[in-house]
Amino acid sequence: xxxxxxxxxxxxxxxxxxxxxxxxxxxxxxxxxxxxxxxxxxxxxxxxxxxxxxxxxxxxxxxxxxxxxxxxxxxxxxxxxxxxxxxxxxxxxxxxxxxxxxxxxxxxxxxxxxxxxxxxxxxxxxxxxxxxxxxxxxxxxxxxxxxxxxxxxxxxxxxxxxxxxxxxxxxxxxxxxxxxxxxxxxxxxxxxxxxxxxxxxxxxxxxxxxxxxxxxxxxxxxxxxxxxxxxxxxxxxxxxxxxxxxxxxxxxxxxxxxxxxxxxxxxxxxxxxxxxxxxx
Amino acid sequence: xxxxxxxxxxxxxxxxxxxxxxxxxxxxxxxxxxxxxxxxxxxxxxxxxxxxxxxxxxxxxxxxxxxxxxxxxxxxxxxxxxxxxxxxxxxxxxxxxxxxxxxxxxxxxxxxxxxxxxxxxxxxxxxxxxxxxxxxxxxxxxxxxxxxxxxxxxxxxxxxxxxxxxxxxxxxxxxxxxxxxxxxxxxxxxxxxxxxxxxxxxxxxxxxxxxxxxxxxxxxxxxxxxxxxxxxxxxxxxxxxxxxxxxxxxxxxxxxxxxxxxxxxxxxxxxxxxxxxxxxxxxxxxxxxxxxxxxxxxxxxxxxxxxxxxxxxxxxxxxxxxxxxxxxxxxxxxxxxxxxxxxxxxxxxxxxxxxxxx
Numbered sequence: 001x002x003x004x005x006x007x008x009x010x011x012x013x014x015x016x017x018x019x020x021x022x023x024x025x026x027x028x029x030x031x032x033x034x035x036x037x038x039x040x041x042x043x044x045x046x047x048x049x050x051x052x053x054x055x056x057x058x059x060x061x062x063x064x065x066x067x068x069x070x071x072x073x074x075x076x077x078x079x080x081x082x083x084x085x086x087x088x089x090x091x092x093x094x095x096x097x098x099x100x101x102x103x104x105x106x107x108x109x110x111x112x113x114x115x116x117x118x119x120x121x122x123x124x125x126x127x128x129x130x131x132x133x134x135x136x137x138x139x140x141x142x143x144x145x146x147x148x149x150x151x152x153x154x155x156x157x158x159x160x161x162x163x164x165x166x167x168x169x170x171x172x173x174x175x176x177x178x179x180x181x182x183x184x185x186x187x188x189x190x191x192x193x194x195x196x197x198x199x200x201x202x203x204x205x206x207x208x209x210x211x212x213x214x215x216x217x218x219x220x221x222x223x224x225x226x227x228x229x230x231x232x233x234x235x236x237x238x239x240x241x242x243x244x245x246x247x248x249x250x251x252x253x254x255x256x257x258x259x260x261x262x263x264x265x266x267x268x269x270x271x272x273x274x275x276x277x278x279x280x
Numbered sequence: 281x282x283x284x285x286x287x288x289x290x291x292x293x294x295x296x297x298x299x300x301x302x303x304x305x306x307x308x309x310x311x312x313x314x315x316x317x318x319x320x321x322x323x324x325x326x327x328x329x330x331x332x333x334x335x336x337x338x339x340x341x342x343x344x345x346x347x348x349x350x351x352x353x354x355x356x357x358x359x360x361x362x363x364x365x366x367x368x369x370x371x372x373x374x375x376x377x378x379x380x381x382x383x384x385x386x387x388x389x390x391x392x393x394x395x396x397x398x399x400x401x402x403x404x405x406x407x408x409x410x411x412x413x414x415x416x417x418x419x420x421x422x423x424x425x426x427x428x429x430x431x432x433x434x435x436x437x438x439x440x441x442x443x444x445x446x447x448x449x450x451x452x453x454x455x456x457x458x459x460x461x462x463x464x465x466x467x468x469x470x471x472x473x474x475x476x477x478x479x480x481x482x483x484x485x486x487x488x489x490x491x492x493x494x495x496x497x498x499x500x501x502x503x504x505x506x507x508x509x510x511x512x513x514x515x516x517x518x519x520x521x522x523x524x525x526x527x528x529x530x531x532x533x534x535x536x537x538x539x540x541x542x543x544x545x546x547x548x549x550x551x552x553x554x555x556x557x558x559x560x561x562x563x564x565x566x567x568x569x570x571x572x573x574x575x576x577x578x579x580x581x582x583x584x585x586x587x588x589x590x591x592x593x594x595x596x597x598x599x600x601x602x603x604x605x606x607x608x609x610x611x612x613x614x615x616x617x618x619x620x621x622x623x624x625x626x627x628x629x630x631x632x633x634x635x636x637x638x
Contacts, residue, residue: 179378
């Protein structure tokens with residue numbers, strides 16, 4: 001046994017080198033930037049940090065970011081489950097096209113994605129001016145931010161669920177149907193319980209991305225302070241005004257949010273793995 | 281009539297899975313759909329259950345046309361090859377599912393559901409595992425739970441899709457006998473799909489042999505085995521030696537010059553190509569020549585087949601080896617072994633011509 005293991009592992013020098021490379025990577029690309037964010041944020045002391053964080057515009061930005069995530073994530077969860085359900089449980093013409101389209105938001109640059117909505121619903125376009133007459137503003141306002149974020153984060157849930165549901169097959173659903181269950185019942189009692197961890201995992205990725213999204217939101221938001229600024233946009237504005245301390249203080253909020261999400265993701269992954277092992 | 285299928289046809293793109301199949305199953309019978317993989321037998325079962333739709337034809341269950349009913353209204357029990365138990369539910373919940381999803385006015389009271397589930401689990405000898413999850417059970421145990429689950433809704437018809445093929449040989453045999461006994465107790469009209477001829481012969485009241493989307497033959501196991509309708513059925517129902525031969529003036533000529541008397545039905549044929557089949561256990565092996573038609577052969581391989589010995593023989597005038605099965609006793613008495621010369625007699629030769637069926 002021991003001999004076998006020896007034979008299959010790399011020489012000590014390679015092991016050490018690879019380990020150092022990985023550590024170096026973590027240090028320079030994750031630890032250093034994080035340390036920099038916090039050192040800059042606290043450079044002028046707690047008081048200034050708290051002041052920057054308590055700034056009304058910052059609070060509005062946090063509120064808008066959380067509101068956007070709160071709207072986007074449930075919607076995309078519904079879209080993602082619907083798409084994955086359709087793709088994995090049914091056969092229909094155009095299935096592979098639909099599958100490809102699901103990945104489109106990943107392929108398109110977020111800035112372009114934002115621009116699409118400006119060109120579609122901006123105040124000078126027919127749709128935009130008609131909506132304006134009805135008193136609805138999409139671009140340079142919250143709906144635009146929500147729509148752009150929806151688009152950018154659309155694939156996460158479906159991409160997480162499709163391989164999972166494909167591997168699970170349809171037999172349980174078929175069994176439920178022959179036992180007399182209706183479609184709705186089959187979904188709630190059979191399909192959803194089987195995908196719940198994958199769904200949660202997809203929603204977390206979706207949340208992380210919607211909180212951090214910059215490009216698409218930047219194009220549609222119009223950067224109106226206290227109204228259409230999300231946290232990433234607020235960071236950028238403060239930074240471009242040379243207000244580094246405040247900028248990094250707000251950035252640290254984003255870091256905290258990310259850390260919480262990573263933590264939850266870790267917990268779910270652990271649970272997910274335990275579950276799938278148990279189910280084997 | 282328990283199940284009546286009328287002219288069922290099903291095509292997938294250019295491929296015809298079922299070609300005008302008509303079939304009747306008497307109430308309370310246990311019928312095997314037997315055929316090689318890809319012959320359409322599973323498709324037929326899924327169509328009866330409503331999981332697939334036929335392109336044309338009718339399905340009548342217990343005198344009710346159910347062709348276009350959705351599966352949940354057909355009231356059939358379906359047992360899947362890979363069990364398809366609900367992995368998030370324990371054994372009790374699995375079996376109770378079909379009762380719990382009934383419309384409120386038809387749903388039994390909780391205590392009734394409990395009694396019924398417990399009764400069924402006792403019937404399949406799984407009542408000790410009520411709180412277990414499917415992942416904690418062996419394949420055989422899972423399939424018994426799946427059967428209890430299918431029976432819970434009092435199905436008019438029970439359909440089993442290769443129910444034992446995912447199990448190992450020993451469990452498979454046990455479960456087979458057990459299912460036969462269970463069926464004798466509850467008498468629900470049942471169809472099971474299998475590619476295992478032994479399983480079909482042992483378990484079924486009637487066998488329906490299917491090939492390439494068509495029914496080749498149907499009958500009791502005895503009928504089908506002893507009087508196969510054609511070469512395919514004969515070939516599929518057990519190991520067999522196949523010889524290409526010619527029928528001429530009342531004789532069948534196999535190999536270069538081995539003559540076997542032709543069956544009566546073929547006596548009048550002047551000359552025709554045919555195929556001759558001999559089961560390995562119908563081949564006689566001897567040290568002494570008993571009559572003129574015996575072949576001289578050399579044993580090229582000896583195999584242990586459980587209680588029997590399998591021989592591979594090379595015979596003069598035949599270009600393919602002949603497989604024979606003899607008892608261990610004979611093998612010992614004749615002091616046989618590889619390289620030994622023996623006389624070979626072909627008994628009970630079945631001859632089929634392309635367009636003639638025995």
